[in-house]
Amino acid sequence: MGHDTGIHWFINEDLGRGDVTTNLLLGRRDPELKAVITAHEDCVAAGLDEAEEVFRELRVQVLRKILDGEEISAGTEVMALQGSAKGILAGERVALNFLMRMSGIATRTRALVKRCRRLNPAVKIAATRKTTPGFRYYEKKAVALGWGMTHRFRLDDMVLIKDNHLFLERSISGAVRRVRSTGYTGQVEVEVTDTAGAVEAARAGADIVMLDNFPPAEAGRAFRAVKRARKATLVEVSGGITEKNILRYARHADIISLGALTHSARASNFSLSVVEAVEDEDARRARSLAHEMVQSLSDEMARESSARKRTRL
Numbered sequence: 001m002g003h004d005t006g007i008h009w010f011i012n013e014d015l016g017r018g019d020v021t022t023n024l025l026l027g028r029r030d031p032e033l034k035a036v037i038t039a040h041e042d043c044v045a046a047g048l049d050e051a052e053e054v055f056r057e058l059r060v061q062v063l064r065k066i067l068d069g070e071e072i073s074a075g076t077e078v079m080a081l082q083g084s085a086k087g088i089l090a091g092e093r094v095a096l097n098f099l100m101r102m103s104g105i106a107t108r109t110r111a112l113v114k115r116c117r118r119l120n121p122a123v124k125i126a127a128t129r130k131t132t133p134g135f136r137y138y139e140k141k142a143v144a145l146g147w148g149m150t151h152r153f154r155l156d157d158m159v160l161i162k163d164n165h166l167f168l169e170r171s172i173s174g175a176v177r178r179v180r181s182t183g184y185t186g187q188v189e190v191e192v193t194d195t196a197g198a199v200e201a202a203r204a205g206a207d208i209v210m211l212d213n214f215p216p217a218e219a220g221r222a223f224r225a226v227k228r229a230r231k232a233t234l235v236e237v238s239g240g241i242t243e244k245n246i247l248r249y250a251r252h253a254d255i256i257s258l259g260a261l262t263h264s265a266r267a268s269n270f271s272l273s274v275v276e277a278v279e280d281e282d283a284r285r286a287r288s289l290a291h292e293m294v295q296s297l298s299d300e301m302a303r304e305s306s307a308r309k310r311t312r313l
Contacts, residue, residue, distance in 0.1 A: 007053045014094050022089045030084045032278040037079040037099070040269040044110045045070050045078055046145045047102030050138060051095035052079070058087035069106065069145040078270070082278065092272045101135075102142035103268035109146025109261050112243065116250040123250055126151040126236070130259035139262045151257060158187040160210075172197055173204035180205065189236070195222040202230040208255070213239035216248035223252040 039045070045066055052062045060083030066072055078099070081088055113125045126149035131139045140150040152158055161175050169175040172190055179188055189208035190201035195218065201209045209226055211219050214237060223235045236255035249256055 007050060008057055010094050010097075011054060011057060011091065015090055019086065019090050022086055026085060030086050032083065033081075033085050033088055033274050034276040034278055035081040035088050035272055035274045036077045037081070037095070037270055037272050039072055039074060039076045039078055039103075040271060041074045043072060043103045043268040044106040044146055045072050045099075045103055046106035046142045047098035047100075047138070048078065050098040050102070054091045054095040054098070055081060055083070055087070058091045059083060060087045060091060071110070081272075088272075088274070096270050096272060098138065099270045100267040101265075102138055102145070103270070105139055105142035105262060105265045106146035107268055108265045109143050109148040112246060112261075113147045116246060116256065119247060119250040120253070123253055124149040124255045125261070126255050126257040127261045128238070128257055128259045129153075130263045132262070143261055148261060149255065151255075158189065159184065160189045160191065162191045163193070163212075172200045176201065176204035176206055191238075195225050198222045198226050198235075199229045202226045202233040205230070206233055208234045208236055210236045210238055210257075216245065216252075219249055220252040 037051070046068055048064055048066070048068045052064060055062050060081050063080040063082075064078070065080065066076065066078050072078065109125060109127075116123050116125060125147075127140055127143040129136070129152060136153070140153055144150055152160060159179050161169075161172075161179070166172065166175060169178060172192070176188055176190065187207040188205070189210055190197075190204075190206045191210040191212050192198045192201055193212055198209045198211060209222075211222050214222060219237050226233055226235050234254040235252070236257055237249045237253045238257040241249060241256060241258045242260065246256060246258070
């Protein structure tokens with residue numbers, strides 16, 4: 001998978017011409033801070049690479065405490081930061097957005113994968129192209145971190161003959177043959193709406209048959225019919241699949257794809273908290289000098305007091 005939307009684009013989207021709140025409050029000052037990012041719920045962590053890149057773009061030092069794809073519990077500190085106040089505050093929301101969005105997708109995917117594999121260890125849970133514009137790479141990456149299958153990333157990844165294509169080429173087998181006649185050697189998948197179409201696609205040599213909006217019982221019958229027609233053809237079920245009914249499909253599918261992995265996953269809860277202000281060298285020298293001056297004055301006053309006592313004696 002590749003992506004064209006770099007991290008700097010997301011930073012610029014949020015930063016605009018500058019953080020007016022921080023700039024007005026601090027003026028020319030830019031103290032060094034230490035901060036931590038903490039998870040506030042159990043989740044599969046994802047987006048750490050992206051969050052780290054955000055802060056490194058802003059010249060903030062990053063110490064990662066966990067790995068992408070790791071299952072963590074509420075209260076886990078995932079990242080420690082040290083750098084300028086302006087850098088940390090400029091990157092805060094962008095970094096958290098990556099962590100929250102990607103962890104939410106990875107968490108949901110991992111949960112569904114685990115549930116389905118209890119019934120069918122070989123089944124794959126796949127994402128679709130129903131993604132946020134400009135954010136597909138990151139959402140698909142989160143699916144992979146959740147042990148899911150990214151499936152088609154772009155239209156040029158593989159052939160998927162859908163209903164609107166079949167409006168132009170009426171015959172399923174004819175459409176498959178036309179694609180193969182071009183010399184295309186990649187995978188060919190065909191979306192079908194009934195068992196007869198599934199069998200026709202398999203016999204035509206489709207690598208994958210997608211059963212679109214099949215009720216569970218009908219999907220089971222179609223699965224068996226496809227395997228009888230051509231054992232090598234994989235069966236994907238898609239459309240109308242939710243967390244509530246997914247287990248009814250798990251036994252009779254090689255792939256289960258659902259847009260809900262990306263288009264409606266709930267974001268995981270993370271926050272960034274400043275924990276300490278770090279003095280710079282000038283501030284340390286000034287504080288040390290002030291301490292020396294106070295100590296010197298105190299010593300001088302002690303000597304004068306001692307001298308007055310001796311005089312009275």
